[in-house]
Structures are given as structure tokens and as C-alpha cells.
Amino acid sequence: MSAEEGTAPEAAVEVVDVSRWYGNVVAVNGISFALDPGVTGLLGPNGAGKTTLLNMIAGFLKPSVGDVRVLGESSFGNPDIYRRVALVPEREAVYDFQTGHQFVLMSARMHGLPDAGDAALRALHMVEMVGDADRATGGYSKGMKQRIKIAAALVHDPEVLLLDEPFNGMDPRQRLQMMELLGRMADQGRTILFSSHILEEVERLGENVLVVVAGRLAASGDFRAIRKLMTDRPHTITIRSSNNRGLAQTLMAEESVFGVELTDGKIVVRTNELGAFTSAAPRAAQEVGASLFEVRPEDESLESVFDYLVTR
Amino acid sequence: MTWLVLTLTLRQLLGQKRTLFLAAVGLLPVLAAIIFRAAAESDESAAEFAAQVVLNALVINILLPLTALVLATASLGSEIEDGTIVYLLSKPAERWRIVAGKLLAAWGATAVLVLASAVIGGLVTLAGEGESRLLVGFVVAIAVGSLAYSSVFVLLSLVTSRALFVGLAYAFIWEAVITNFAPGVQRFSIREFTASIAEAVGDTTPWVFDADLGTTYSVILLVVVTAVGAGLAVRRLSRFELSEAP
Numbered sequence: 001m002s003a004e005e006g007t008a009p010e011a012a013v014e015v016v017d018v019s020r021w022y023g024n025v026v027a028v029n030g031i032s033f034a035l036d037p038g039v040t041g042l043l044g045p046n047g048a049g050k051t052t053l054l055n056m057i058a059g060f061l062k063p064s065v066g067d068v069r070v071l072g073e074s075s076f077g078n079p080d081i082y083r084r085v086a087l088v089p090e091r092e093a094v095y096d097f098q099t100g101h102q103f104v105l106m107s108a109r110m111h112g113l114p115d116a117g118d119a120a121l122r123a124l125h126m127v128e129m130v131g132d133a134d135r136a137t138g139g140y141s142k143g144m145k146q147r148i149k150i151a152a153a154l155v156h157d158p159e160v161l162l163l164d165e166p167f168n169g170m171d172p173r174q175r176l177q178m179m180e181l182l183g184r185m186a187d188q189g190r191t192i193l194f195s196s197h198i199l200e201e202v203e204r205l206g207e208n209v210l211v212v213v214a215g216r217l218a219a220s221g222d223f224r225a226i227r228k229l230m231t232d233r234p235h236t237i238t239i240r241s242s243n244n245r246g247l248a249q250t251l252m253a254e255e256s257v258f259g260v261e262l263t264d265g266k267i268v269v270r271t272n273e274l275g276a277f278t279s280a281a282p283r284a285a286q287e288v289g290a291s292l293f294e295v296r297p298e299d300e301s302l303e304s305v306f307d308y309l310v311t312r
Numbered sequence: 313m314t315w316l317v318l319t320l321t322l323r324q325l326l327g328q329k330r331t332l333f334l335a336a337v338g339l340l341p342v343l344a345a346i347i348f349r350a351a352a353e354s355d356e357s358a359a360e361f362a363a364q365v366v367l368n369a370l371v372i373n374i375l376l377p378l379t380a381l382v383l384a385t386a387s388l389g390s391e392i393e394d395g396t397i398v399y400l401l402s403k404p405a406e407r408w409r410i411v412a413g414k415l416l417a418a419w420g421a422t423a424v425l426v427l428a429s430a431v432i433g434g435l436v437t438l439a440g441e442g443e444s445r446l447l448v449g450f451v452v453a454i455a456v457g458s459l460a461y462s463s464v465f466v467l468l469s470l471v472t473s474r475a476l477f478v479g480l481a482y483a484f485i486w487e488a489v490i491t492n493f494a495p496g497v498q499r500f501s502i503r504e505f506t507a508s509i510a511e512a513v514g515d516t517t518p519w520v521f522d523a524d525l526g527t528t529y530s531v532i533l534l535v536v537v538t539a540v541g542a543g544l545a546v547r548r549l550s551r552f553e554l555s556e557a558p
Contacts, residue, residue, distance in 0.1 A: 060401065060554035077550060082404045091395035095320065097327050110316055110403040152399065 011036055012160055012191035013057055018066030019215075020052050027052040029215040030066075035193060039186040041202030041223070042195040044212035050195040051090060053212065054164050057193070058087040070160055083111070086153035090164035090195075092145050096138030100129055100148045103137055107152035123151040126181060128174075142169025150178070161185065163194040167201050179205045234258075235274050236298040239267040239281070243290035250284040266294075313405040317413025318420075321387045325421050330386060334379050338425055341370040341433035348437055359446060362437035363510075367450040371430045372506050376454060377483035379426050380461035384418040385476050388545075389469030398554060407549040411466065415542055418462040423455050430454055449513035457506030460534045463541030464502070470548040502537060505530040 011034035020028040028049040044050050055061040056068050059075030059082075068075055075081050094103055104123050108116035124130045127147040132140070137148060146169055153161065161182075167175050182205060186192050196202050202209055202223065209226055211219040219226050241247050248267045252260045256277045259270035271277040285292050325331055348361050391397040400410050434447045464482075469475040487503045504524055512527040 055554050058402070060398065060552075062551075062553060079401075079404050079406065082402050087398065087402055089395060089398045091398075093394040093396050094399075095324070095396060097323055106316060106320065107399065107403075110313055110400070110405065112313075112404070153402075 012071055013193065014067070014069040015053075015057065016067045016069075018053075018056060018063045018068055020049075020056060020061060020064045026215050028056070028063075028212075031212070031215075031217045032066075033210055033217065033220055035191050035208075037186065037189045037191045038207060039182055039192045039194070039205055040208040040210060041205060042193055042210050042212060043197070043199065043202045044195075044218075045197055048197075048212045049215040050197075050212055051164055052215075054087065054162050054193070054195055058085065058162050060087070083156065084158055085160045086156070086158035086162070088146075088149050088153045088161070088163040088166055090168070092142060092169075094137045094140075094145055094149060096136065098137055099134050100124070100137055100140070100144075100151075101133035103148055104133075104151045104155055108155045111156040113156060119155050119157075120151075123155040126154055127151045128177060143171060143174050146170055147174065147178070158190070160191045161193075163192070165196060166194050167196065167198075175201070234270055234272045235277070237269045237271065237277070237281075238294070238296045238298055239269060239292065240265065240294040241267070241285060241290040241292050243288050246288035247285055247290045250288050251281070254280045254284065256280055313403065313409040314413040314416070317400060317410055318417045321414055321417035322421060324390070325383055325386060325417065328386060330382050331421070331425075334382055334425055337378065338375060338429035341366045341375065341429050342436060344370060345433040345436035349439060358438050362434050363446055363450075366433045366437050367430055367447075367510070368507060371426060371433065371450070371454065372457065372503060372510070373488065375429055376422075376426050376457055376506070377461055377479075377487065377503065380418070380422045380458050381465050381476065381479040381483060383421050383425075384415075384462045384465030385469040385479060387414045387418040387469075388466055389473070389475050392469070393473070395554075397552075401549075401552065401554075408546045411542060411545045411549055415462055415466050415545070418466060419459045422458040422462055426454050426458060427451060449510045452513045453506045453510035456509055456534055457502060460502050460505065460538045460541070463538045463545070467541045467545040467548065470545055470552070499529075499533075502534070505534045505537075509534070 013035040015031055015033050017030055017032050018028060019026065019030050031053065042050050042053065052061060056063050057070060057075060059068075059070070059078060062076045070081055071084055073081055075085070098106070101120065101124065105116060105120040108119045108123075113119045121130070124133050127150050129144065129147050129151055132144060137145060140148065146166060150163070150166060153163075163182075167178065170178060179201075182192050182194070194205070207223060208221065209219070209223045210217060211226060219229065239247065244262060244265065244267050248260050248262050251257050251267070251269055254277070256271050256273040257269055257280070258272060259268075261268040269277070269281075281295060282292070345362075345366050348358075348365075352358065352361075388397075391400070430450055431447065434450065438444075438447065465475065465479050468479055472478055483503075487501045491501050491504065508524070508527055508530040512530075
């Protein structure tokens, strides 16, 4: 994956300076990247513009400005692209009156596959839904609906697979099985882009990551580098102890600490090396003979992590 | 693809409560016919009652537009509403095939429901009075009129999320009220086109049933309305945006 300079002609997905707005609301703002075969995680908080971006790549939304190309072709208004591309939408709805098998088989037939029955069965096997395939989808759990939607999307063996929050509603075992499946598909040379607002999902599956916040590309590249950025960002920690003044003095000498404030019966510590600080704090308390009553990180929400990535 | 969309849509329509409601409304012309037979002292006015009350006032004026509106907007509009439309649009098929499947399903379901009501209501009213030509005229008119209505209402469901409301306004304010006060606008009413086909095919005498528009004009307009409605629906679906709530 290459970001910003994403104009390599061989890229499976190219997004070039794309924006999309609805009236006065900007959903996606000047995003560029290119994807090669492999798994890429599209990470961002709810409302960041992930679904809008996926829909533009899938050809279901026209960019207000910019260009989206999938496998070298413009995707909007180009139904032929769906011979090689598939989208698993976030919305749960399927045709409740159909069985899982009927739903996947219909997808295979609509693709005009010569061996639709075999293709449907193969896709059901891939998502481990053969056992429940003859039940009406109306009675499926959320996780089962996700898997049957994925089976319907895989039925024609797409080169590019786009998944919008695919792990919603899946239990941990199903999640792991799905991650393994997507990993195998990527190893076979497919390009897979999945969105998530959960850091751990992206961490386990996506070697590459695109972080989208408020419609902008906040970070992109190797997940480990971005994870380090997230971990090493400034953290604020509140401490209550039996000896606040003594502990504050000792912490001030720690290299991992760049700010200490003694206020209102508590110590507010600022650090940009969380790992080092978590080892230093108990040691410092021991040195000054202070009992720790409370050690509480402030502002640890995912949104604040994303905000940091945007403003850094 | 068209056949798959057609069968899928018919299953969708048959499983909905609104179809049961329409079937119940379809009993009204039959009920009117039964009451007429029970109250009629002679059969002299049977043809007039069948044409003017049962088949025109109840079936063509009320049941036909209502059924076509509800089924045509449900056939595509409900898929847009719940997001399942993505499973049709994400296939490598020309968009006209999707519109054709949806339109044929809406037309077929509308025609079956309305024709069943019209034929039973007509037969009960006429009770073997030998006015079968009159009934054939209305059967043909309803079959053609339901296609034109379905085409317009399928398009409407792609243009606005308030298709049901706009369609009701068209059928029961424009066609039912405004055309009565401003006869010139009858020229823009599917209901009037349908009635004139019934008159022409049924070969009815003016005191039994008399439509206001010429047959040729009505046939041409029905073809134009159906073709333009379907054509615009294909065009609209080809540029359809998923999160664009119409």
C-alpha cells in the first residue's frame, strides 16, 4: 500500500484526491491512497467517513471531486466491475424469507456463474455456514447474517473484496475464523479492504492500515508504526496516594515524565512513554513510601487517540 | 437476471401484510356486486351497474391505482429503504434487467389482484346476462392500465422516499378530483386512458359506459407513459447512489 503518492498504475485500488460531501456536510475530504494485494484495515471512529469511502470504491457513490479506480477502471456506473469486485455492506438486512443457501445461490446465479450450485456450496463452506444453510435467514443471529453476506460476496471469487465492519456481531471464534479466511484470501493475491472502529480487529488482521478521522486520512502505512504512534502519544494520568508531594517530586525525575501537577489532592502526570511510566510509577511510590490509592489514565477513548493522530 | 429479480420480488410482495390488505380491499367490488344482486328486482340495469359502479368506480378508480401504487413502490422502494438493493446492484447485470424484473413483478401482482376482483365482481353483477364483451373490455383495460401505473410508480420509488404519499396525491387528488373540475387535464390521467380502452374493447353503448377520451389518443399515451416511466427508472437506477436516500 502506498499513501498520498497513490498513482501507481498497477494498484488494485486507486483513490486520488477524493472528496464527497452531502450539502454542507463533508463526509470525505481530499483522501488519496493506493492498495495492492493484501489485507488493509480502514480504521476510524463511527462517522469518520469509512462507509462513504468504501461505497465510493465499490461504485455505489460518486465522488464529488477526485477519482476512484478499481482494477484500472472507474467503478461508478460500471456494473461490469462486479465480476471482479465484491462489497459486503454494513447493514444487516438480507432477504429474511430466503434460506442462507437460497441467498448465496441467488447471488451465484445473478453473477451468471456456470456452476452456480457448486460455487454457492463452496462459499458456504468457506464461512462455515453449511450446517445452517437451510434455515431462513430471518432467524439468523447477527454474526450468522454477517457470514452469509460474506459467502454471497465470495461466491464469484472476487479479486477485490470490500467489507464494511465485517466482524460486527461475530463471536470471538467466528471472528478468528473469518480473519484466517481473509488472511488466506490475501495470500492468494486478492486485495481486501475492511473497515472497523475497533483497534484490536485491525491489529490482528491488517498489516497495512488507513486511519480515517473526520473524513480525512489521519495516518496510513504499516500497522506497527501507527500502533507505536498511538502508544507513544502524550498520556495524562491521575494519581491519588498517601504522599502526593513526595511522589510528585520523585516522578518529576523520571525521564518518561514531562509534566507533573499537584492539585486538589491528586497528582496529574503527563508522559509520552506509557510503557516506561507504568514501570516507574510503582517504583517511585515504593521509594517515597507512598501507598497508591488510584492510578487512572485520562482521555483514553479511541476518539482521543484518533484526534491525536489528526493533530500531531 | 430479470427472471431472478422477478421471482425474488414476487416472494417479497406475497409475504407482506400490505398485499393481504389489498386483497381485502379487492373484496369491495365483489361485495357491491352481491348487494346489487340481492337488491335488484330486474336485470335491466345490471350492465350499467357492472360497468359504471363495480368496474369503473370501484375497480378502475380506486382498486387499480391503489394496488399498483402499493405494490410498485414496495417492489423497489422497500429494497432501497432496507438496503437490500445492494445485493442486486452489486451484480454485473445491465440495470434495465433489474427494472424489468421489478416492473414485471409489480405489474403481474397488481393485475392478478385487480383482475380477480373485477372478474368476480363483474360476473356476479351480470349473472349470465350475456354482457361478456363488456367484461372483456374492462379486463383488457385493467391489464394495460396496471402496467402504465406500475411503470410510473416504480419510477416514483426511485425518485422519492415519499413515493406512496406522492402516488396517493396523484391518484386520489389529481385523477379523482382535479380532472372532474378541469376537464382539460383528463388528457393527463392514466385512469381516463384506462377507461377509454375499456369502452373501446368492450364496445359499450353510451348509456352503459361512456369514456371521455379518444381510443387512439389513450393507447398512444398509455404506451408513452409506460415506456417513459420504465426508461427513466433504468436511467435513474444506472446512476443510483447507495446512501442517497431518495
